[in-house]
Amino acid sequence: MQWPDGFMWGTGASSNQAEGAAPASNWWDWERAGKAPVSGDGNGFATRYAEDFATLAALGLDHHRLSIEWARVEPEEGVHDEAMVAHYRAILQAALDAGVEPWVTLHHFTLPRWFAEAGGFTTDENRTTHWARHVDWVADTFGDLVRGWKPVNEVNFYPVAAYAGLNIPPGLGDPELAVVVSEQLHLAAAEAAVRLKQTGAPVSSIFALMHLEALDDKPETLAELSKLDDVHWQPGVGLQRDGVLRIRGREPIERPDLAGAYDLYGFSYYASFAVRDGAMTLFPEEDGPSSPIGYKIWADGLDRILRRLHELLPGQPILIAEYGVGTPDDALRAAYLERGLAITHEALADGIDIRGFFHWTAVDNYEWIHGYDVEFGIIDRDRNIRPSAQVLKREARQ
Template identity: 65%
Template sequence: MAKEAWMQWPDGFIWGTGASSTQSEGAAPASDWWKWERAGHAPISGEGNRFSSRFVQDFDLLSKLGLKHHRLSIEWARIEPEQGVYDARAIALYRSILQAARDAGIIPWACLHHFTLPYWFADLGGFLVTKNRTEVWRRHVDFIAETFGDLVGGWQPVNETNYYALAAYRGGGWPPGQNDRDACAVVSEAIHLATAEAAVRLRQTGAPVASIFGLSAMVAQDDEPATLSRIAHIRKTHWDPGVGLLRDGILRVPGRPPIERPDLAGCFDLFGFSYYAAMGVRSGQIVMHPPDAEVSPLGYGIWADGLGIILDELHAALPHTPILIAEYGIGTSDDDLRSRYLTRGLAVTREAIARGIDVRGFFHWTAVDNYEWLHGFDVPFGIIDCDRKVQTSAGVLQRAAQSGMVCEEKTK
């Protein structure tokens, strides 16, 4: 039988949830994702989970659960549907959303790029074109800071910086749907720079800035040279660019020459990351880890303990940088499984803190069930369903946030 234990969390520990505009509001008609859906490459997102009309209720529910931070994205394609043309109603709606969060006692964190782009920006070449980053993106970041900075309590500029280029330019199913190694390297370089440059500007608002890198625990299942080589390659591609730029001011993207940007060293107040799965490597091939893990509906092994591996490795690489768990969750309609996975993830986090790792917060993905990109609405991640029924799993977070209670039961 599971036993609950008192776990003291650090003062000021951040308890939050995360969501994105496209997933919770539906694709913006002026976005590349809207066209992607209409071309048959992804399910139709519709109105998402109707967040645009139910945000007051959503914030009230989250506040009652003791989850006092919420990350959302401000959809570029909604506020600037044509280059240089701003939609006053969309801007007013986002300000209303941010103010409603404040009124409910919730600190809103804002993301500027969560996978989607205005179609006009994509049509200009997106992040393949240097000028688009150095001029158009920079102008957009300035506009966001000036227009919403008085209401935003924290920034997470770009979602999963290290994943976007792979998803869009290496056959990952995201627009523009390319599979070009060289283009992927160019965009990876650009999006890392765009993220860090945005962080420097957004810090001027006085609110903390965190990264969001998508990280998987990497575990060698044998000691063959091919296995060790594969892990080294994954690290160079997925881990090292973001860590190196923050720590050393040098961006190293495989396939591109190193870029020295000392002005970007230390650009984040917190190193944030998302965690969903471990990645086993055997005989040089990617395999499930643990080998006998329960498989999630999205096809990866369910292993909360991998979160601890990432926390240890980040602490070793960035010993003086506070860490933020920016996304942690599981896509499943089995809320009992979600509760167990969440329980173990919280215990792993607390164990890492006890080892001396400076973890500042925990954002659950997500608050309300929403649209899951290529999977449509079939894979729910929320602690609240689309009808706004609070799930049992929400109680796991509530107990941790309000009383420090975490169940000791361990799952794979």
């Protein structure tokens, strides 16, 4: 397959998953409360980053997304750890030295303990003071070394998982509060995008997108499908396209200054779901491989998402910000990659403006409540390169 000039080939990771939980973070407390396995030193990235960047560059994967852990660089409110600042600057410089362009995320599920105890993203005040100051500080401190930004990971998923679910702290199981956090986080991410653009580097969103399908036409099924769409698709699209944030259960917020906040509309794709009799179910329903995390492994959902985004956001450059599969079966990973890349190439041929493909992940890492039991890497933790990596290398080298 031939790819457009400048098409970006990359991988993605996060600090908590690659370096282990920061002692000043709410995830550190979550682990010690027995809510998740202890992450330890992650996959060793904190000391092996130069080696990892050299490996990625040799594979032709010359973009890499990482996160700068807020709880490491500001473990106490207003107090920055200069040793950690130097650590992250060294990581970014090592990437550049290896020929890998670093993309940086500021919030990837975890928060400093002090910010979490102040309510996190539950209030306007926290967003417009603590968060806004942090964004400014990161831009000023690291902007000279960053070649792309992805401010907030999975803006639509975090509020559900942390406030209407039980797997991410604070794990409150409070759907009403999840709606508030969704509103705040969509604004926080887009506001950060506008500020980070001032560094001169491109900015991409990361929304966790899924293909959704009704399996019957019952009113309760259509109502549930509409609700899921309102949670996961419409807020991000509406803010980017129209400058209006529409969150179900909240009054619309008009923010024309945030229309077009992202240079690239980026997303992660892992799973598709259906609704039957008003309840979510796995999709597709027929027999097929399943992820250890609990969803069906189905690459064709990527096609549905690319084409829907093209319809909802005509002319908007798109970035596949995460695509991968957690499996011990590397042949399955290779086949999943082959199909995903074929889908991407077909979409490009049909005029969909896709700027890059980031695989999740490079080196097997800590997968949150699943610990180290789910393998997403094209490289294992001992730094053995898996055969699936050759699929990406072949295409990146075209």
